[in-house]
Amino acid sequence: MVDADQTFVIVGGGLAGAKAAETLRAEGFTGRVILICDERDHPYERPPLSKGYLLGKEERDSVFVHEPAWYAANDIELHLGQTVDAIDRTAKTVRFGEDGTVVRYDKLLLATGAEPRRLDIPGTGLAGVHHLRRLAHAERLKHVLTNLGRDNGHLVIAGAGWIGLEVAAAAREYGAEVTVIHRGPTPLHSVLGPELGQLFADLHRDHGVRFQFGTRLTEIVGQDGMVLAARTDDGEEHPAHDVLAAIGAAPRVALAEAAGLEIADRAQGGGVVVDERLRTSDPDIYAAGDVASFHHTLFETSMRVEHWANALNGGPAAARCMLGRDVTYDRVPYFFSDQYDLGMEYSGWAPPGTYDQVVIRGDASRREFIAFWVKEDRVLAGMNVNVWDVTDKIQQLIRSKARVNTETLADPHAPLDGLAS
Template identity: 85%
Template sequence: MVDADQTFVIVGGGLAGAKAAETLRAEGFTGRVILICDERDHPYERPPLSKGYLLGKEERDSVFVHEPAWYARNDVELHLGQTVDAIDRGARTVRFGDDGTLVHYDKLLLATGAEPRRLDIPGTDLAGVHHLRRLAHAERLKGVLTSLGRDNGHLVIAGAGWIGLEVAAAAREYGAEVTVVEHGPTPLHTVLGPELGNVFAELHREHGVRFRFGVRLTEIVGQDGMVLAARTDDGEEHPAHDVLAAIGAAPRIGLAEAAGLEIADLAQGGGVVVDEQLRTSDPDIYATGDIASLHHPLFGTRLRVEHWANALNGGPAAARAMLGREVTYDRLPYFFSDQYDLGMEYSGWAPAGSYDEVVIRGDAGKRTFIAFWLKEGRVLAGMNVNVWDVTERIQDLIRSRSVVDQDALADPGVPLESLVP
């Protein structure tokens, strides 16, 4: 039985929002739970969109967080295909839907996610220009890759980040020709630096992907609404039947900004400023997932993390905080990727320029190794490539903040747990 005396509203029907609703019920909350999603699909997880589902190895239904009947069974009022266009903090209401429905909240959680950045060049209105963020995008792209593979077609990808590389791998598995255009000197340069970026460049080259580093797309050329080629700022023209823009994502903070909530500096990733309880500058409003900007005590800076694990863990943490539980959200950033026969997991935070040493444990040439990024002898981040069941130990090393023996760190014969004080 729902107790209507209290109403918790969640804006955003992704993994974070769905897991927050689940946690509210699991923790015994008996008030109204309203989950508002601007997509018409039930809440789903995003990693399969560029991995298993895109490759045709996972069924469509496998991406959903809960089966459709779960929401009614757990008294979660789910509004699909509805956009929240205003928050009235004084009245504690949100307005949503075409008819401007107003609903009161006692606590409000913003989990509005991110949206793909757009190419600001001529030709982006052509039919063969794609983004990958939503299930509908993945469905469309899956059909495109199937056709390109069948017809020996060409895909040009703008951006050699995680999405760009995962789609490149999928496209090659379908048999499409792939050219990746990246303005940096290596793939994943801002995340992994040049040392490990080259590992991924070689992996993809071995599978037939062509890279153009140090250049940007300047124009997508088409005829009769269809893509014919992509031009770069070095004067070259690359054959293309389709183009994927994979140049990153921007947090969807417009609603929070319009409501007057504190927003982080762009230099720190932007996003909605939250404390360790994921509470915004308004004590009745919380934020989680891609939009949340949290000061991480371990790294001494504000971070905004866009990865799956942050949504998976942040949604429940925010729900518990909304219920008045003691919450300190300080999880280490974590993400994973699968490309061809390479699987990897990354823990920590070590952007280019923040570290002074990279230590390799294992054989990077054979792509079976662990990489550690160090600063003054302390591990900031670790990435295990085709080495499994070591994430917890890597995270223990990072959290210990202890100076490690680099020779022992590089030696696969020395147990990682022995390096943690």
Template identity: 85%
Template sequence: MVDADETFVIVGGGLAGAKAAETLRVEGFSGRVILICDERDHPYERPPLSKGFLLGKETRDKALVHEPAWYAQNDIELHLGQTVDAIDRVAKTVHYGDDGTHVRYDKLLLATGAEPRRLDVPGTGLVGVHHLRRFAHAERLRNVLTHLGRDNGHLVIAGAGWIGLEVAAAARSYGAEVTVVEQAPTPLYGVLGPELGQLFTELHRERGVRFHFGARITEIVGQDGMVLAARTDDGEEHPCHDVLAAIGAAPRVALAEAAGLELADAAHGGGIAVDEQLRTSDPDIYAAGDVACFPHSLFGTRLRVEHWANALNGGPAAARAMLGRDVVHDRLPYFFSDQYDLGMEYSGWAPPGSYDQVVIRGDAGKREFLAFWVKEGRVLAGMNVNVWDVTEPVQRLIRSGAQVDTEALADPHVPLDSLIP
């Protein structure tokens, strides 16, 4: 039974934290809700940073989770620009701010997110080396792309993951020259495997992006504090004016680790280990969003999911669990991307080595198709490219675990619903 005098503290002001605070109020919690955010911006969603906002098509306000006035209207105590530096699990307090403020909690949610992995090479301190995670990063990068496009400048991107490719597309839209350096043989290799990764190679090459596969950046060369070139481990040198590090993100676990909470191992993506209710090894502390590594019964493994939908759904799931509701967080991983005229959605989990074939439904040449990653006749993941309103049946097909006729799966004239028992 939740007492109206209880205090729930949320550390992390991203989408997961803000949606958790909203859910507590929607579910009728009348106690104290404290949301502590180390950024000075009101909680916002991150996809626009590499999409609409970076392209100059969306304003900052459009990315906000709630209007700024919403927090006071819903009696959410919002502390912006404050960093939590310690959790005392015995006293059940969190300490934050330069003045050492501490507050007691009855339940605590850690939604600390992730941070960009840094290039561990000489030259990263030069002006013109960028990361993309926060509004300040996106604003700076948008200005850089504007100047590069105007002056025929050159951007080198380390990493051909989602952020790297979306920024490459944005940079080309501004007119900048782009080279992407990637260790794997294709873009998105760890997510889509080689079969579909090649599609994104062709998409970007058609727009003038150059790829350098099978290599990594070993040094960023500069003069007078400015970037001049990026060197790779195979002896190549790419003259450029700016470098973006897009080599993934690391879960922000320092606070949890210092508090003695159990962490997930690197094989599962790291992060804070939680159960199916998003509860940590401390029964009064929960974790959600990019930092949480949860067991997924459908795939029989732990997953740490860094995408928007996991934060959107994980924050509310954790909030309900904190209120004592019967919660099982087992949403399918889902993400989306927009690059040039290609829009796509992906559901499921099928890393390279986990499937035995990829089934294409539609016309991959025209980039209007669905792709299914299949093992022993069972669909593990599905991606729709420029084909819409199919996410629900795709996800139901994955969840069913049913063996399907792959010829029927590949036939656009066979309704997906008919393949679901």
């Protein structure tokens, strides 16, 4: 029974942690809530860092999950700029801060997120090498793109995933020259496969982005601490004033691993293993957001989802489970992206090798359509591009696991909510 004498500790001050704290209070928990964040900024949302805020279309204050005064008003003990360095599962304590403060917990939530993967090549210590994960990174990159655009400077981006492409779009809008280096055959290949990856390649080429596929960076060349060029394993040298490493993110599992919690295999995406209630291998410790690896009953596979919606929904689900509510976390994965005049939403899970075909509904040449990834006449995933208010229907179709007629699926005049047979 949860009561006012209990203490719930949340490690990680991103969206998942902040929404978990909010949910605990909304659900009537009157005990102590401690939220420990290793950044000095109040908890914020990350999508604007590569979208609206980076482009200068959104103000800095718009990224925060709550107003700063909200935490004190809701009796949330917020510790900013504090790192947790140990969990004692026997004593049920966490140790944090420069002075080694120790607090006891009744329930603990790990929402430690992920961190950018680093380029392991010469030259990464140069001043013009960047990552994008935190608000401070976005502030710095915004200044960099402004200068590159003004001076017709060159940005080389390592990686053609979502962050790489969104920054490429922002850089072109500022007027910078952009070259993207990517090991795969198309952008977003591991997520969308070649069929839709090619669409994003064409989109960016139409806006002046240069791609080098099937290659990787081997060295960043500099002089007097500044970037001059980027070399690739095909022998090419690309002019560069700045380089962005956008080669993915790694879950921050060191704390959980040191505490002896079960960690997923890197081949499965890594992360802290949780069950359908977001409980780790310790029943009093939960994990949510980018760091959590869970078995998704709908797709019958383990996955780790690094997108905004997973943090938005996973944090509250973990909070309710900590309170003893009967909650099963099986949300259909969802993410969105905005690049130039293209807006898209993706629901589901269908990496290359898991589907038989991609069915297009609408006009892909005009970039106004819905794509469906289909296996054995069942929809695994759907992506709506410049078509709106269809996400719920796409997710219902995925969740139903119903067989569909692919010719009808491709017909834009056939109602989406009448396709399941």
